[in-house]
Amino acid sequence: MKKLILASVSALALLGVAACSDSGTGTDNTTTQSTNPPASEPMKPAAPADNSTKPAEPAPATPAPAPAQ
16 A cells, blocks of 8 residues: 555656656747737727616605504
C-alpha cells in the first residue's frame, strides 16, 4: 500500500513540475495590443422598438379597513 501511495505522489509531483516548467523552445513570445473602436461614428441610444409595452404600475395605496368592533 505504501508503494502505491509513493508512486501516486511521485507521479503527481512529476506532472506538477512538467506543467510549471518553461520549455524554452516553442514558447509564444508575441505581445498583444488593444484596439479602440473608430471615433468617427458617435454612439446613439437605442430607440424602443414597441411603445405598446409599458412598465408595470403599482396598485394605488389605500389604507386597510378598520377592524369591526
